[in-house]
Amino acid sequence: MAARKVTIVDVARAAGTSVSSASVAMRGDPGVSETTRAHILRTAERLGYRPDQRARRLREQHTRMLGVTFRVGQSFHAEVLENLYRAVGNTGYDLVLSARTAERSETDAVESLLADRCSALILVSPEISALDLAAVRRRAPVVTIGSDLLAPGVDSVRADDRDGVRAGVAHLVELGHRDITYVDSPGAVLAGERREGYLEAMKRHDLAPRVLTGGSDEESGIAVATRLLEHGPLPTGLLAHNDMTAFGVLLTMRARGVDVPGRLSIVGFDDTRLAGLRGVDLTSVSQGAAALAATAIRRAVGRAEDLDEPSREFVTPAHLVVRGTTGPS
Template identity: 60%
Template sequence: MTSRAGRTTIVDVARAAGTSVSSASVALRGEPGVSAQTRERILAAARRLGYRPDRQASLLRRREPRVLGVTFSVEQTFHGDLVENLYRAADASGYDLVLSAKTAGRPESRAVDNLLRDRCGPLILIAPELPRDALAQLAARTPVVTIGSDSPAEGVDSVHSDDRQGVTDAVAHLVGLGHRRIAYVDGGTAVMSATRSDAYVRTMREHGLDEHVRVISAAPTEESGIEVATGLLDGDDPLPTAILAHNDLIAVGLLLTLRSRGVRVPDDVSVVGYDDTRTAALATVRLTSVSQDAAELARRAVERATTRGDDPAQQIVTPARLVVRDTTAPPGR
């Protein structure tokens, strides 16, 4: 069957080949993004139907920018690192980015809606908090890739670092230095908070430190780190000799507060963060932290967003790496 006026369109080709229109378009333009088998099926259907591309429509498409939509949180330093690397990766693939921020007064759903209204192509969502069913519904409309979440949704590609290994390595580093009273400050409702907290508890138990397991509830902000440090200093219990934080923001809040109250870091208390942000590497901070490798996460996310085609969604896990700096040392040094 052909479209009106007897002219075969790309919709007819896609229907005959049993693929999506976007896959048919990719194959007919000779671009990467579909499997060899799918490409041949589409080309065979085009030949059989006598398909000829609409030159005017083709010209209009070429004028359209190749754009990826990205959501991120303005409150999270690591998201800024990711966005910078996403620009690099997108540029290398011939794409540009449109950013839509999540803020205290601008929920993630609105950030996504704005990208859809701007008619962006695939979407890359950094640490999304949308429910799985909402992500799946979104993926039915446009390709979706998440960064920094290990909670997969149907049809959604996921790219994240091995957070369990990252936390395991951080705890092992502290144990190797001689620490036993190692506390963990979690990220509250933040994405990956439960994963990292569970990894801490498991690793402490594997090292025979069950009696020293201590998870402190917090939020993924510097202010929360300040509050936790103040509570520890003003409390009746002895200070832990080491503290591992959900992210660098919390760790910096802890670090600055401890130092301002006369606690020597790392001599009295060692501090470890997570994300290895630019702040962690500052000469005045020199924070030991777990790196997620923002450049690799961005590269893999852009790769999936721009070349997935009809491939099934994937969950891609990249290595985490402990970066040791000046905020960890043996206890009571």
């Protein structure tokens, strides 16, 4: 059975003081003598008492907490979260996370953070309408990451996805590929930007586009690869909406004896940790998660502290990371 958590009441009782005196001593506020304060602090240390910082902040008008929504199971979101924690480190703020799942919507995730009285919200690739985003902004400062969704008063931080896909096509063209297929993910955040980048690049290189409907996970990549193998034709180059889809294609092709990159070159998007694993070695477009996170934290802290600036859209460069899944045609 887990030990009961030591409370401020336990500290006061053991020290022989009132709860209010114990609270004052623990906060470092004036109101008790230095002798009494030292006695209370020694008692707290002996009992193993740890103040509940989150509860204390909730009692304050300015909580110095930044709420973050994200989707469970998305590798890119996990990378963004890791970099958000790095970026927030020296700001005096903490992060509070609220996940989206198949059963828990963006609205549910946001409401939980608003109930915690977060000073500002950071929404990672939010699955929400512009109208709803504007409604959230009326209740708290908001910064979005990885979305082309815009609303008055909301700062937007995203990579140049369109240019990133164009770089992927250009890389394949330089390798001699002319039959280049794109696997789309209709309805996904920034899907339109990435698809348009592909279509623009193919037109620029005077190549015929071919867009296949897929999704944002491994299963959709497996389904696309199976369809290509069974019904053809198999292209020489393929770009996927994200790394998870590309990974599904890669696994299936290798399992069916297709030489990657000898017969088929594959490019993903997001440059997640998965892409760099030995045995995957996926060529992928990086959104630059560290730069996105640093910019988002800077704007969220500024908004929380009443930064008097108009909202802005920050578009950071995307760049291609070449690995072992692309080669000459």
